[in-house]
Amino acid sequence: ADRNSLAGVVRAYDALNQIREQTAATLPKLLVGTRLVFVDGTPDILAYPSDRAAYGRLCRLLSDGKLRAPKGECVLTLSDLLKWQEGLLLVVMPPHPRRAYTSIGLQEKVWNDGLADDEGGPGSIAKQAFENRIRAAPDEIEDLLRKLSTIAPTRVWLGAVQPLLGDDARQLKLWRSVARKAGVPLIASNDALYHEADRRPLQDVVSCIREGVSLRAAGTRLEINAERHLKAPEEMAALFDDAPEAVAETLRFADRVRFSLDELKYNYPDEPVPKGKNPQRHLEDLSWAGALARYNGAVPDTVRAVIEKELALIAKLDIAPYFLTVHDIVTFARGEGILCQGRGSAANSAVCYVLGITAIDPVQMNLLFERFVSEERKEPPDIDVDFEHERREEVIQYIYRRYGRHRAALAATVIHYRPRSAVREVAKVFGLSEDIGTALVSGVWGSWGKSLGEGQVRQGALDPENRLLARVIAVANELIGFPRHLSQHVGGFVLTNDRLDELVPVSPATMKDRFFIEWDKDDIDALQMMKVDVLGLGMLTCIRKAFALIRTHEGRAYELATVPPESPDVYAMLQRADAIGVFQVESRAQMSMLPRLKPKEFYDLVIEVAIVRPGPIQGGMVHPYLRRRSGEEPVAFPSPATAHGPPDELTSVLGKTLGVPLFQEQAMKLAMVAAKFSPSEANGLRRAMATFRNLGTIGVFEEKFIGRMVERGYARDFAERCFKQIEGFGSYGFPESHAASFALLVYVSAYIKHFHPAAFGCALLNSQPMGFYAPAEIVRDARDHGIEVRPVDVNFSAWDNTLEPDGAGGLALRLGFRQVDGFQEKWADAIVARRGNRYMTVADVARRAALNKRALVILAEADCFQSQNRDRRETLWDVHRLSGDDALPLFASQFVEEQPEEEIAPLPTMPLSEHVLADYQTLRLSLRAHLMTFLRDLFHGEGVASCAEISAAEDGSKAACAGIVLTRQMPGDAGVVFITLSDETGIANVVVWPGLVEAFRRAIMGARLLVVEGQVQKSREGVVHLVAERLFDRSGELARLSEDSTEVRMPKTAALHGHPRNVRAVPKSRDFH
Incomplete structure (x- = not known):
């Protein structure tokens, strides 16, 4: 059993059920319980609920212990158990006999409690204390058994173990005597920690990790041998030959544990509905009202038929309250001005569409509701809704307020090593x-x-x-x-009508006012529980902020649904791979795909979103699709042998994708149509796909899938590629409806980028961290699109980046204080609130905005006083001469300086290279120049080309390129690394094949300035890659930028350790895997 937890019981339950589906053999009974570990010295007690009510009390007990403790801990005392003991079967486990430890690879034995003497031998204090505890244990155990038996008669046992430590017979005799005196049965146990003996070394390591000690210091925390593993019945009988009644008692005990997880009846919350209505009627009324709004008062007959069909199935499955919940949450968000959109399989539902939960018309796109809810699958629906990532917490707290923390909590996520x-x-x-x-x-x-x-x-x-x-x-x-710990799910809420903490233990999250249960999404699915996914999406934050900027500065009002569709200019931009900042298509792989796929309409974006994923890539489906799309290869549909089915049986499955499977549901449909999987088999395959990343169980279907397709006449190569694709979907793949939901955001973000580039760049910066690129590249891209970007300045900037007239009828982007490393929002607010007309000097800012010296130093080092015509060095000296008080008074009658006024000699001009370096260190970007500008002569002298020269090079030519590393990406398990380099001329895309990764791992992973030698590869669409052959870390060259003979000594500052040389030159790249 788990310690103070029920986190693993559903995994065991589900595994047993899966075995049961595949065999007629008699299987063992699953005993649901936990090992209670106490903080008050009470021995460990195994607790098993005898019925459903007792199970609920066990959950309440564990929840109480967890809610009073920090995340990941459980504080229980004997009094807690006595409060909730009714119906629990309790096995008191006596302390283990004296344990010694033989460390792995060492021969000497250490048996102390961490109190070794100076020579490293057994600590006498620890030894004496331990022996005293052993002598006292029988009496204490007997007293505890009597106390428990008085309160819980016939529900208490004493556990006995045979650890093969040499005195087992004496120990067994002792505990038989204690059990007899206390009037409780003795029950045999091996107190197993692992299933096989050879797992013992790993168990020792895990124990040391839990205790926070090394193997040498572990002492009696570890076992002396490897006997605590699962043993066969006959082996246990032999071990307890002197107490056969203890073994027989195990069967009687198991019979007493009548509770099964099958008894957990999940009840979804009753949603409030208008008087005179039930939930189904209320849902129908909301749906038809929404349909009239969606279709401008005239619902097409085809849509009406689909809605009626969906509502009928919802009524049959009695799940209307679930839809009402999600509708209520979305209504709350929109009422608060929070942008949101449903995604995933919910986008297959016309009801979700007319309720405003999703934004894609499933009827128009011919999406199937059965992909979302199916009577045959007998599974609850699962609606995922994305909210602005900066405001999602408002939605989460609304759910807690509405349902109460005793009925609402987030699902768990199992964090693995x-x-x-x-x-x-x-x-x-x-x-x-x-x-x-x-x-x-x-x-x-x-x-x-x-x-x-x-x-x-x-x-x-x-x-x-x-x-x-x-x-x-x-x-x-x-x-x-291996599981490492439990964490909260990103947004999966479990809601119940009754107390949630009587269904599953509830724990506090690290974040304030957050709570989560012990089961993850797979456990929830196995128990047929419903959850509502409240997810955060950075692009929604960006779009909402862009809409607000456009409304303020350009007078145009947009919503997701009112952005003009199908703009040829937007598609032309995407075909050029001009997609930095555009949702989902800004990665190097996606930007390489755009010129090849050449999207011309919305469904092309659906394909674009889905095709650069492990599923289609691993299945080898990308190139066939592109060849068919370009007309290089005829569209053909694989077919079975004549005796096994019609030749067009896959036309309906693959018609929209030119005979090539690209979407997750197509892969599942292939299993049913081409491999003739039964609904049960297909469901098993779907579940294996869902858990593939963690459990890797999908391989059990390979032979069946491929074999059946080949038997029916399909080419083995096609069958194998299809299964590879299914494995890829297990790693990460999109269903069509999900790709369509994301494609809408692709189009909207691309539209804003093309027609409102200033607002787009500003909103992207104000929504960080998000996306693929750091602020430096976002700023560079804005400037490449003709947007003037202005520096952070005490007289013009706010906390956020803002837009202002550029003097030529357009908009300029003014960088905000949020771009300055280490600067606090409250300081920015003070500067803006008290700015008035303008600040004239550094002292003026300090006095009126009441900023301390640390804030002023940060501003000076970031060169935020340019409007005062003061150089970075000059303003640092200005700050240095101010009063040393941490806080400077707002209404001081006289501003005190450290020294009397004196004529100050002008400081040498700071070289441009040092300015740029300082910009990167304080702002992570520079508006002055690119760092590579100052190293260009050096690298040209070595024959190293610029990024622009690589783009212009001939296909197949050998070349070398140097640049700052923007991103590194290693998608999937193929081991290929994609690196994006940047210099003053543009960017270069580098491909590093797996065979090279090991040889140049240090440079690939650690370099900030990288030189790559290789071969230029240019596609006919103009996509250029430099295929690496050798890579070199040249980050040390950045030190040249601060070497200057005219350098003067700066005053010591609190912000960035003085001179820029002392700080890392370039921000870390954004790495993805």
């Missing part, structure tokens, strides 16, 4: 220094990879032949994929 976290934790356990742990993970990119090898060790300049390091890597590889 990934390579970086596994290596760091295991290195600590084995006693390696933090420096060595850091070196080991230096070769690991994010969560990339499923294992670690010698390459990563060498990358950290370490010896892979070292036995200790080899052991660390081996154990870390075992740990990868």
Whole structure:
């Protein structure tokens, strides 16, 4: 059982049910329970509910313990158990006999409690205390058993174990005597920690991680042997040969545990409806009213028929309250001016469309409602709604207020060990220094990879032949994929009509006023519970802010539904891959696809969103689709042998995508139509796809899928590619409805970018962090589109970036204080509120805005006083000469300076290169020049080309290019790395094939200034890539930018450690995997 948790019980329940579906054999009974661990010295107690009511009390007990503790902990005392014990079957586990520890790879035994003496031998204080506890334990256990038996007669047992420590017979005799005196049965247990004995070393490591100690310091926290694993019945009978009644008691105990998770009846909340209506009638009225609004008072017959069909199924499944909930949440958001849009399979629903939950007309796009809700699948609906990421918390707190925290909580997410976290934790356990742990993970990119090898060790300049390091890597590889901890889901709300904490334990999240249950979305699906996904999307924030800027400065009012559709100019922009900042299509892979796919209409954007995903890529479907689209290859539909079905059986499945499967539902339909999967088999495949990333269970369907297609006459190559695609969808893939919802935001964001570029760039900057590119590239792109970008200035800027007249009838983008590293919003508000006409001096700003010296230093280093005609160096000296008080008075009669006024000699002019470097260090961007401008002569002297020269180079030519690394991307599991370089002439796209990644890992992962040698690859559409052959980290060259003979010593400052040389030159790239 889990410790103070029921987090794993649904996984066990679901696994057992899946086995049950595939076999007629008798399967073991699942006993749902937990191991209660107390903070008041009470021995551990196994608690199993005898019925549904007792299960609810166990959930309340665990919730109480969790809600009074920090996230991830549970504070329980015996009094808590006594409060909630009714109906619980309780097994008191006596303390383990004295445990010793033989560390992995070491022969000496250490058995202390962390209180070793100076020579490192057993600590006498710890030894004596431990022996005292052992002597006192039987009496304490007997007293506890008597106390529990008085309150819970016939529901208390004493557990007994045989750990093979040499005195098992004596220990068993002792605990039989204690049980007899207390009048409770003795029950056999192996107190298992793992399923097989060879898992013991990993268990020791996990225990050390939990306790925060190394193996050497673990002492009696670990086991002396590997006996605590699951054992066969005959082995247990042999172990308890002297107490056969303890083994027999296990069967009687199991019979007493009558509760099953099958008994959990989920009740969705009753939604308030107008008097005289039930939820279904109210939903129908809202739907028809919404339909009239959507279709301008005239609902087409085809739409009417679909709505009627959907409402009938909703009534049959009795799920109208669920739709009312989501409608209410969306109505609240819109009433608060929060932009939102449904996505995912909900976009298949006409009811969702007319209720305003989704924005795509499923009838017009011929999307199927059954993809969302199906009577055959017997699954609850799942509606995902995106809200502005900056205002989603308002929606979350509204849900808590409306339903109460006893009926609403977020689902959990299981955080698994990934390579970086596994290596760091295991290195600590084995006693390696933090420096060595850091070196080991230096070769690991994010969560990339499923294992670690010698390459990563060498990358950290370490010896892979070292036995200790080899052991660390081996154990870390075992740990990868294991659950690490529970966290809150990004937005999946579980709502109940009754108390949620009687259905599942509830825990506090780290974030204030957030709570989450112990089960994740897969557990919720397995128990047929409904959730409402309240998700955050940065692009919605950006679009809403752009709409507001356009309304204010251009007098145009837009909503998502009123943006003019199908603009040829917008599609022409996208065909040029002019897509920086555009939702979903701004990655290098998507921007390379745009000129090849050449979108001309909305459905092309649906294809564009879906095609650059692991599903179509791994299935080898991208190139066939593009060839058919361009007319290079005829459109043809694979077909079975004549005896097995009509030749056009896949036409309805693949017709919209030219005979090539691209969407998730097409892959599922192929399983049913071409491989003749039954609904049950198809549902199993769908579930395997949903959990593939964590559980990897999809492989069990491979032989059946491919074999059946081949048997029916389909080409093996096509069948294998289809299954590869299904595996890719398991990693990440889009259903058509989801791609359509996102395609709408692609079009809207592209429309704003094309027709309102100033507002688009300003809104993008004000919505950070989001998207693919850092502010420097967003600013550069705005300037490339003719927008004047003006610097942060105390006399013109606000906290947010703003728009202002450019003097030529257009709009200029004024950078805001939010772009200044370390500057606080409250300081910006004070500057704006007290600015009046303008600030004349640094002292004027300090006095009127009441800014402390730290704030002034940050402003000076970011060169925010340009309107006062003061150089960065001059303003830093100005700040240095001010009073040293932390806070300067707002209404001081005289502004005190550190020294009497004196004539100050003019400071040498700061070189442009240093200005640019300082810009990057304080603003992460520069309006003056690109860093590479000052290194161009150096690299040209080495024969290294600019990004523009790479773009103009001939296909197949050899070239070298240098640039600042903007982004790194390693999509999927293929191991290919895409790098975007930037210089003063533009950007260059670099492709690094897997065989090269290992050899140049350090440069690929760590360089901020990178030189790439390779071959230019140019497609006929003009897409250019530099295919890497060698890569070099030249980040050290950036130090040249601050080397200047006229440099003067700056005053010491609090903001950025003085001279720019002392600060990293370039912000880190944005890396994706």
